[in-house]
Amino acid sequence: MSRLGRLQAESRAASRAFLRRRTAVFFTFFFPLIIVVIFGVLVQTRPGGGGLFTREPAYYLPGYLAVVVLFTPLSRVGSEVARHRDGNRFEKLATTPLTRPEWLLAQTLVNTVIIGLAGLVLLGLMVVLTGAEIVVSPLLVPFVVLGVVLFCGVGAMLGSLASSQDGVISASNGIALPLLFLSETFVPPELLPAWFPTWLSPLTYFSRGVRSVSTGSGDLVVPLVVLSVCAVVSFGVGAALLPRTD
Amino acid sequence: MSEVLVAEDVRRSYGDTVALDGVSLSATAGEVLALVGPNGAGKTTLVRALTGTTDADGRVELFGEAPTAVDRDRIGLLPQSFTPHERLTARELVAYYAGLYDETRDVDAVLADVGLSDTADTHYENLSGGQQRRTCVATALINDPDLLVLDEPTTGIDPAGRQSLWELLEGLAEQGVTILVTTHYMEEAQRLADRVGLLAEGRLVALDAPETLVADHGGASQLHIDGEFDEAAVDAIDYPAEMTVRNGRLVIYGVRPESIGSVADELDAVGLRYDSLTWKQPALEDVYLELTGTGVGRAGEPKATVTATAGGSR
Amino acid sequence: MTTVEIEYCVPCGFRERALDVAQAVLNGLETHLDRVTLVMGDHGVFRVTVDGEPVYEKSEDDYDVDGIVRQVRARVYTDR
Secondary structure (H helix, E strand, O other): OHHHHHHHHHHHHHHHHHHOOHHHHHHHHHHHHHHHHHHHHHOOOOOOOOOOOOOOHHHHHHHHHHHHHHHHHHHHHHHHHHHHHHOOHHHHHHOOOOOHHHHHHHHHHHHHHHHHHHHHHHHHHHHHHHOOOOOOOOOHHHHHHHHHHHHHHHHHHHHHHOOOHHHHHHHHHHHHHHHHHOOOOOOOHHHOOOOOOHHHOHHHHHHHHHHHHHHOOOOOHHHHHHHHHHHHHHHHHHHHHOOOOO | OOEEEEEEEEEEEEOOEEEEEEEEEEEEOOOEEEEEOOOOOOHHHHHHHHHOOOOOEEEEEEOOEOHHHOOHHHEEEEOOOOOOOOOOEHHHHHHHHHOOOOOOOOHHHHHHHOOOHHHOOOEHHHOOHHHHHHHHHHHHHOOOOOEEEEEOOOOOOOHHHHHHHHHHHHHHHHOOOEEEEEEOOHHHHHHHOOEEEEEEOOEEEEEEOHHHHHHHHOOOOEEEEEOOOOHHHHHHOOOOEEEEEEOOEEEEEOOOHHHHHHHHHHHHHHOOOOOEEEEEOOOHHHHHHHHHOEEEOOOOOEEEOEEEEEOOOO | OOEEEEEEEOOOOOHHHHHHHHHHHHHHHHHHOOEEEEEEEOOOOEEEEEOOEEEEEOOOOOOOHHHHHHHHHHHHHHHO
């Protein structure tokens, strides 16, 4: 069995547990729909060209994708870690061959699949509801995957550091919301003060990368490299912070 | 008899609270060793030190190696107040933990051993307290461990569930599985264990077979008189024996069976009402009381007892 | 962990009998028993149980201390 078997066992259990929590499933897929409807359909662009969404619809794809790639891992992995701590499951796992990085990798795999699907739903909605012309290319996949790995790592950190499950949820929202609007997703940099360091947020590289893929223009390499480094660091720190007892 | 588990002068503190204050013990293959003590006595910390899930000073060896170096397949752990995924079925849970090991026993065989064959496809959250605990024991048995560690396995479940779990553990002991179990139910330790370690404030105050402990420290037999008693009542009784009041119950030490009648007469003479008279052999609870001065209450909270001596000495 | 319980009717003056049975049981089986309890009752009750299982019922069996002790011993040994 060894590592692959362990990963398989952990992923299967994690996905089953997720799929049987109907509310979690519903909101994971319903959430992107609400966002697209609100930002893509309800919020109109003023004829004079002012207002929030002045850029062409395709510009906001990273924003919509970021919603799923950012919020879902943070809250899901964060609350999963908190649940494991409440049930003393890490103490149990510490006496099995499964290592903490393997545990986090399995959670990340499950979240990558879930978010991949939610992302596809999102793409479809965007094209249908907002008429965005998007260059759909496989190059989107590495960015989504790296984003998910990155924020699963952050979610693991939150779950390990916060004292309780609702501590995790509020922490993840507290981080995700500001990050979402300050990483060149819905708010183009020119609308922010010049000095504002959007480059500090890892999500910015996700936005830039996705945008260059979906619009066919712009640099791909730097965002990909930076996002990869951030993802690896975040995964490492997240796994290391996972407790051995409670 | 090979030493499965050796601990020498194990110490662990959390900040300035000392959880373990130099505990030494060992367990041989096939033995059932129980660690007993109220909440906060250091049971869970000791279990974590022994399984290597927490660092501790002092020497700890499992099968001759450091706990963290031991092959994971050899240990089966049921942590304290352990709650697995509630939305998985009993079979799915046991299969999940089986998947974490290279070689394991057959899932359905283990489910049968713990008596869950016909509820194997019920979600964990819909099982009874006893069934849930037996599922958890099954997850600790799936890798056929040489050492089974159970941290308060019967806490918080109904008496019937506890009874069924004891029978399960007795069966495992008979098959030669080495078991380390912590509990705050004295009766459980006395029934299950070959040897019992009494823990108080991070120290092991005694470690021996239950019968020996009771014989050495249990003290005399006791007559428990159920009713509403207090200090004044104890003084009023003119009977040459040590008496004490424990949560409203009068306890008289060293009463021979033939003198129960005379005690009853004395109580009538003084006009004390009571509901029942129980003659009791000393048990582990009394040993713990003797050695630590505190009882291990129902909920496992340490309880000081009111002691007054009336009349002659014991 | 064997428990013997003797429930007797107080107003009927069965206390002496209950004490005799308790003493006989203890003298014979002290080392095998965990506890013997005398419980005050009424309405003519006189019942002896071992771990909750009745071994003597005044309404069904006639009163014989040695007989009761034999019943208790039989029950205790089947448990061992």
